Amino acid sequence: MRTLTDFVLRHKLVVCLSWLLVAVAGVLVTPGLSKALTADFSQPGQPGYEANQRIVDRYGSGGAVTPQVVVVRLPPGSTADDPALGRAFAAAADAVRGRAVSYADTRDPALLADSGRVTYGLVWASDRRAVPVGVVRAALPAGSSVQVTGLAQLTDSGGGRQGLSILTEVLIGAVGALVVLAFVFGSSLAALPVLLAGIAILGSFLLLRGLAELTEVNTVVQFVVALIGLGVSIDYALLIVTRWREERASTDNVGAVRRAMLTAGRSVLVSGVSVAIGLVAMVLVPVPVLRSIGLGGILIPLVSVLLVLTLLPVLLATAGPRLDWPHRPVGRNADRRWSGWARLVLRHRWAAAAAGLVVLLALAGAASGLRLGDPGTESSTATGPAAAGLQALRTAGVPTGVLAPIEVLAGDSAADALREIPGVVAVVTSEPGLLEVLPADEPSTDAGAETLRRVRDAVPESAQVGGPAAQSKDAISAIYDVFPLMLGLIALVTxxxxxxxxxxxxxxxxxxxxxLLSLAASLGALVLIWQYGYGSQLLGGLPALGSITEFIPAIVFAFLYGLSMDYEIFLLARIREEYDRTGSTPEAVVGGLGSTGRLVTSAALILALAFASLAAAPATELKVFASALAIGILLDATVVRALLVPALIGVLGSATWWSPQGLRATTTNSL
Structure with missing residues (x-):
């Protein structure tokens, strides 16, 4: 670190011009970045995905896209045998350039309800066109009522609200961070970390644009890079600037810069490595969208660490004292409130450790109830026509599992065996070689998942099973079957x-x-808030989702693993420094927490604000992801770092510092 700092201080102009070029290039590529990214969520090689691709290629619709369900209530005196019913569903299929299946095609009584007064059919569109209710009604007998519902329609009709742009979200996060930094520094220096964050984001976007030329990168990556890049780069800059201000009390400005880089700079480097290690898990998962998020995410610590280790010392050495106005003497004195808290925790270390563990274990226990999959109808906030259609379906006694049919590429000879499966309402042929299995239960439920398993077991070896549920189940297997091995490997490297x-x-x-315990507790909080609904209305205006989209826990783990480790490194490095100086474990805890308590709290608040602005995105998945990260960061900075870490070090005493003979710290005085 000393060599790098000496180099950048000798070449200030080169360093500044280099980062200026990066920022300018980032500005130029950012407007066209979205067009270079893809919204593809493909899962090549997975049976469900391959079946769905074959269905779409052969029949032009369906596969992973759920159908629209048309619910028809016939007037008195009319029956479902009226040829008009067939004409109505044919008109619906023509209008959306797709295909339809109904009682008129199949004569299956399972498609009738309420003593034949109500019938329903499924319509698959070749694009996102909605079934025109007027066209269907015009083909039916006078007095017929027509309603259209579907899982996609129930999701979309929550209002069609547009989310904030990336720029707006970054600005919201930056303003929140600036407020926190103004409180921390009390000077114009508060703007410096925000400036560096802007450069880090532009540099990350520049690399992301290049990455998109080499491999497919999902559109969600730009949101993740922008908001996490904002928080991480500000946190790293905050760490170094805080230490620089302390060192100025005992040495000249350049000497303070060197000392800050030798100590806090090393901690930033270790922290960046930890964040990158967590994201390696995403790169190794055999799902392209997660791999692209992992690759894009690794750019964040790469650019942020490089930026604060090169440009920040130059700015502090040249303009730091002028920016630190009005200057408040800081020195190396620990915060009395945090020092007092540390002494209190140490006096009651067993009780403090027990209290912290109870909180984390209770939340981690909730994580055992995690249910993966797309949310079902119970989580819909729709109030429009789709909701009315769903209610009509329920009133007629039709189970909502029919909204997500299981599509089977097989001949009619396989239909009889499928009809015998418990949980199957009907099996109908929509096209030659394509069977539609209508389950009673939605795929997000345990019963629906069991029905899918039975269908897969019952079909001939040559058949293929598709539909949204099949593709989702395969994604879960692809992501989480190898997760324990990757978790062990990442923990070992860390x-x-x-x-x-x-x-x-x-x-x-x-x-x-x-x-790891903090991560499990964060996932438990995610389950309680979003799956069970204890706070989902407050945080996102949504009811309980009933299940969590399959890729979210994996992404939360990958990002939160490294981000939460940041605070562990910030705190332990300072405790280690104090121990090397005093030789006393209690004094080391008091000095370490007293020096970093305010810093860690501020850094956590900045990250949480960045994630809160990300939660304003329109997609439910982004809301869940961002809120899980924000809660995890705050939980880690409070219960773990402010309570459990000092309490457990107090319990362990001098055993805390045990290591094999010959091993010594390479980051002594690292904060």
Whole structure:
């Protein structure tokens, strides 16, 4: 670190011009970035995905896209045998350039309800066209009522609200961060980390544009890069600037810069490595969209660390004192309130450790109830025609599982065996070689998942099973079957990095275990809030989702693993420094927490504000993802870092610093 700092301070102009070029190039490529990204969520090689692709290629619609369900109530004196019914569904299919299946085609009584007064049919559109109710009604006997519903329509009719643009979200997060930084610094220096964050985001976008030329990158990556890049780069800059201000009390400005880079700079480097390690899990998952999020996410610590280790020391050395106006003497004195809190925790270390563990274990226990899959009808907030159609379906006694049929590429000979499966309402032929299995239960329920399993077991070996549920189930298997192995590998690598950084096996083990427990608790909070609905209305204006989209927990883990480890590194590095200076574990805890408590709290608040602005995105998945990260960061900065870490170090005492003979910390005085 000393060599790098000396180099950038000798070449200030080159460093500044280089980052200026990066920022300008980032500005130029950002407007066209969205066009270079893809909204594709393909899963090549997975049976459900391959079946759905074949269905779409052969029949032009369906596959992973759920149908629109047309509910018809006939007037008195009319029956479903009226040829007009067939003409009405044919008109619906023509209007959306797709295909339809109804009682008129199949004569299956399972498509009738309410003593034959109500009938329903399924219509698959070749694009996103909606079934025109007027066209269908015009073909039916006078007095017929027609309503259209469907899982996609129930999701869309929540209002069609447009979300905020990336620029708006970044500005909201930046303003929130600026307010926090103004409180922390009390000077114009508050604008410096925000400026660096802007450059980091532009640099990340520049690299993201290049990455898009090499491989497919999903559109969601630009949101993730922008908002997480904002929080991470500000946090790293905050760490170094805070230490620089402390060092100025005892040395000249350039000396303070060198000292800050030698200490806090090393912590930033270790922290960036930890964030990257967590994102490796995403790159190794055999699902393209998750791999692209992982690759894009790795750009965040790469650019942020490089920026604050090169440009920030130059800016502090040249303009730091002028920016720190009005200057408030800081020095190396620990915050008295945080020091007092540390002493209180140490006096009651067993009770504090027990309280923190109870909170985390209780939340982690809730994570065991995690249900993966797309949310069902119970989570819909729709109040328009789709909701009325759903109610009409329910009133007639039709189970809502028919909204998500299982599509089977097989001949009619397979239909009889499928009809015998418990949980199957009907099996109808929509096109030659394509069977529609209508389940009683929605795929987001346990019963619906069991029905899918039975269908797959019952079809001939040559058949293919498609539909949204099949593709979702395969995605879950692809993501999570290898997850335990990747989790163990990531934990092992992190352990090696932290052992090398702090020179203590015990500290490294404690850090990894606490981080994993904190992650489990964050997932438990996600389950309680979004799956069960304890706060989902407050945070996102949504009811309980009933299930969590399959890729969200994996993404939350990958990002939160490294981000929460940041605060562990910030705190432990300072505690290690104090221990090396005093030789006393209690004094090290008091000094470490007293020096970093305010810093960690501010950094966590900045990240949480960045994620809160991301939660304003229109997609439910982004709301869930962003709120889970915000809650996880706040939980980690409070219960874990402010309570459990000092309490457990107090319990362990001098055993905290045990390490094999010959191993020594490479980051002594690292914060």
């Amino acid at each position: 352990f090696a990095v932290l052992t090398r950084a702090f020179g203590s096996v015990v500290l490294a083990v404690k850090a990894v275990l606490l981080n």
